[in-house]
Amino acid sequence: MRIKHHLQVIVAAVATVAGVLISSVGRPVEAAPGEAVPATIPLKVTNNSGRADPVYVYNLGTNLATGQQGWADAAGNFHAWPAGGNPPTPAPDASIPGPANGQSVTLRMPKFSGRVYFSYGQKLVFKLTTGGLVQPAVQNPSDPNRNILFNWSEYTLNDSGLWINSTQVDMFSAPYAVGVQLPDGTTRTTGHLKPGGYNGFYTALRGQPDWAGLIQTAPDGSVLRALAPLYGVETGALPASAMDDYVNRVWSKYSSQTLTVTPFADQPNTRYFGRIAGNVMNFTDSSGATVTSFQKPDSASIFGCFKLLDAPNDLVRGPISRTLCAGYNRSTLLANPNQPDPNSAGFYLDSVTNHYARAVHAQMADGKAYAFAFDDVGNHESLVHDSNPQQANLSLDPLS
The missing domain is CATH 2.60.110.10 (Thaumatin)
Incomplete structure (x- = not known):
């Protein structure tokens, strides 16, 4: 972490x-x-x-x-x-x-x-x-x-x-x-x-x-670790365009449809509605007022959950950003317009996803x-x- x-x-x-x-x-x-x-x-x-x-x-x-x-x-x-x-x-x-x-x-x-x-x-x-x-x-x-x-x-x-x-x-x-x-x-x-x-x-x-470029080995050739994809992007071990195709498809979908985010499981009536306009994803509350906006994220922002997906410790932007970050990494934003998606069986199924996270979860008991x-x-x-x-x-x- x-x-x-x-x-x-x-x-x-x-x-x-x-x-x-x-x-x-x-x-x-x-x-x-x-x-x-x-x-x-x-x-x-x-x-x-x-x-x-x-x-x-x-x-x-x-x-x-x-x-x-x-x-x-x-x-x-x-x-x-x-x-x-x-x-x-x-x-x-x-x-x-x-x-x-x-x-x-x-x-x-x-x-x-x-x-x-x-x-x-x-x-x-x-x-x-x-x-x-x-x-x-x-x-x-x-x-x-x-x-x-x-x-x-x-x-x-x-x-x-x-x-x-x-x-x-x-x-x-x-x-x-x-x-x-x-x-x-x-x-x-x-x-x-x-x-x-x-x-x-x-x-x-x-x-x-x-994605194999994330793996680091010792001088004797033994495996030491795999870097998380953010570090892969930052060091050139993973292409900076790794998530671009998925982001483009998300951007296209929600230019004409609404992404609904319900960030608090115990507050089902607190919902925010995202639509793309002018190359920005704007979120409104139930009254129609714009509460926060996000520019089109790059791979580093997605893998690090920061930069263009910054998540301040507040009650609006931070919770929405956390939800978006999870949706991008798990590649659930296209399959489900209601986020977060609770069904782990649907995570990481797109060909463009956080394959590091997919492999980690797949191997956990x-x-x-x-x-x-x-x-x-x-x-x-x-x-x-x-x-x-x-x-x-x-x-x-x-x-x-």
Whole structure:
């Protein structure tokens, strides 16, 4: 999930050893008086990858109590990042030894909004600028993490509970699943691939003209990841015209027909009506007043759900844009003039579609994924949540 374009920063969990973890001052980590959720919860990381190389885990994010950015150690203690520089300076080593294959480790997760990274074989390289942490950006061939196999989950843990997801908004790479254990002992889980799903995804991408260029390999030829299509367009790995034919057909259809958007499932009477006029899609409300307009989007705007499909955090343009973004990526706008389309069986059927997202969803055991920023439209995202989490789980799955 691409944080700067996503609806909310969600989820990540990790695990470690048996026994009671203690704070740096020797006291058990307990809930503060009156808190709905303890100050920290267990984060169990289990390594089912089948790989022999070492695993490194990182818990990076924003301390929700102070707004400071930093990292958490294995006991859940917060450490603020020091001041960075220009050029960027090395960040402190925030890595936590992860579990060996077939083993688990349990960390403590504090009230953060951020990411849990994991890497195989090598530690990740993080640096600090004057503006804060530099996250890995492997679409840049000179990024120091380009040839490291890694991935991450995103999460928020606060007084209202835990939200944790698996995300493919930036890339599809080392597979993993996330879960949250409920007070009754059951666990909600999402993110597992079908058997053979990891290789199946890459096979599907290679079989799609123009899309195989998203795949990145290591110097030894092993597959590391597939970039999300926005980065493919930005780097030239995917033609910038990838979605043009579909957009042109949408533009033609709604020059003479009306596209109805009902952005809130719990507000069926809140509807907006889109028509093309003067090469602009204008949306009106039930009174006929124009509420917002969209220029003809390009592929980058569609894949990134930004630029010409910007989605501000408001109650009109943002919800309409989110719906349009989902409709374009899933190629449902031509088949259904009433959006969002709730029927996933009709997603990605057009020959022009987000084939990356199609392949991701096709290989998920539960069909859920965050293959683009607004994949949560209609609740098709790989997210679990509970208001009283007992434990978060992160399962490192086989690369097969």
